[in-house]
Amino acid sequence: MRAMVYRGPYKIRVEEKDVPRIEHPNDAIIRVTLAAICGSDLHLYHGLLPDTRVGHTFGHEFVGIVHEVGPSVQNLKVGDRVMVPFNIFCGSCFFCARGLYSNCHNVNANATAVGGIYGYSHTAGGYDGGQSEFVRVPFADVGPSVIPDWLADEDAVLCTDALATGYFGAQLADIVEGDVVVVFGAGPVGLFAARSAWLMGAGRVIVVDHLEYRLAKAREFAHAETLNFTEYQDIVVEMKRTTGWLGADRAIDAVGAEADGNLLQHLTGAKLKLQGGSPIALNWAIDSVRKGGTVSVMGAYGPIFSAVKFGDAVNKGLTLRMNQAPVKRQWPRLFEHLQNGYFKPSDIVTHRIPLEHIAEGYHIFSNKLDGCIKPLVVPNAG
Amino acid sequence: MTYTSAKPPLPETPEQLRARIPGWGADLDPRDRPSVPREVFSPGTTGAHWDLPEQQPELWPRERSIEHSRLTPVFGTAQPPKALSGVLRKYAYRRFSEGRAAHWLILIAADRVDAVESHLASFATLHPDNPITETGVLAEPGAHPIASRRGRVDIRHQTLDPVIVAGPWVVGGWLAFRVARGVARRLRA
């Protein structure tokens, strides 16, 4: 089969690999029909996440057709059209039993602090991902769902991460009616978080980024006000000014480890790997939110320390909430919202890239060229 | 405001928001939010039909975090550790918990070693690494490279990306040249 393969920082290619095998009785093998590249993949691509091995196939956002099932699989059959949450989870451990699917204890031998994620390095369990023609899906009775007939593949693939994560991020912000919500980052996660903040009754939603074309999308798709942080001497002061000097009630970090806006933080975090990421957006969130407010962190950070302004968070009495999104828990309610026609997830898709050209796709998405917001990957496109 | 008890006024009323934004307030009630409360004990609802999953066979000594008391029932089998990078990785797992910086710093170092090892090994195959095609820079001409970058703050460090990518190749080439020249001299002597 053809598969995307990591060759070292900033380098990937498509290779011939063996079709994955059933390795556990509850495994399934899925033939991927559509995948996506996520902002999280860029952290891997840039060599930021420890134990990213040469030969690894990325991809944690994918939908496909069941190709083979293990002997204990009951809920799926060959030929089913399925969507697969980015989390690998067992459904029965201490954490899964409590709904913390992204924190499963039974799937990641490499790290107890991290759950299992498809194609997300050995730090997330050492599973090859879905930017390929076939992928091994453990716990087939627990993770995947048959895609409802009314849901198109392009919308379903966004439910496997970006949309579910943005929706989850808005929930962690503890929004009450009339709250002013600021979202840092106008990538897919930020756009969906901003859109979801309205569902929870936000009174104002402000999206911060520096890419004008993404801010335009935030105004149009997420109905948000926008701030380009490069136009202000100090974005924290601007946030205070625009909120009557109170600060936002809630802030969502949808940027993560490779934030821009402070060269020293960016270089030590994202380039020299001296910290677990550059927490610029997180620090802006901590400083922009009002005392007693909430910061919801959806942005991903590496496992080593980062220079976070913790003292400010303590002194302001903030609530910091965060996690990898437990994706499948979001689906039933999200499906209701989609069926009500509140919005269409695939409106943020900008690129559809054949698997064979995935190196170019990563380059465009990583450098934010050509108006790129969300690139999809199409196996067998030829 | 702020210096008094009043909350700063909002530009729009809930009625205006509801009219302008499809779905506004649909999840106003926290009970409608799927991740509220964070923990809900409901083991029977996940699709799992086991208390403890069956053990996936361990076909080679699988490296694992020493914060686990056992190998997890299911684990990834992609890219088993090999060569020098594999020695480093196995050491990082065997010796240091996730709580230790050394664990992660050794793993990061092993990643860089892995890249070098793999590049060198690829030259002995019919499919050598090609930094031009593998970095995807060939997409530049069709992707509005200048207009897309005009006025952006991240350009300052994007200019470092080629250094990070090409640097090791230049150093590696120079080393290879020095070694080859040394060998040639020695042969002549």
Ligand SMILES: NC(=O)c1ccc[n+]([C@@H]2O[C@H](COP(=O)([O-])OP(=O)(O)OC[C@H]3O[C@@H](n4cnc5c(N)ncnc54)[C@H](O)[C@@H]3O)[C@@H](O)[C@H]2O)c1
């Ligand atoms: N918690 C989870 O479950 C989960 C799931 C998916 C993604 N993520 C993480 O969410 C983050 C965003 O993902 P994405 O796919 O939207 O990525 P993306 O790269 O498309 O978007 C990030 C955006 O942040 C902007 N940005 C950079 N620095 C900024 C700053 N200082 N302030 C404001 N904006 C800034 C960038 O211009 C870009 O538009 C990533 O870190 C990703 O790893 C987390």
Ligand SMILES: [Zn+2]
């Ligand atoms: Zn993702």
Ligand SMILES: [Zn+2]
């Ligand atoms: Zn579990």
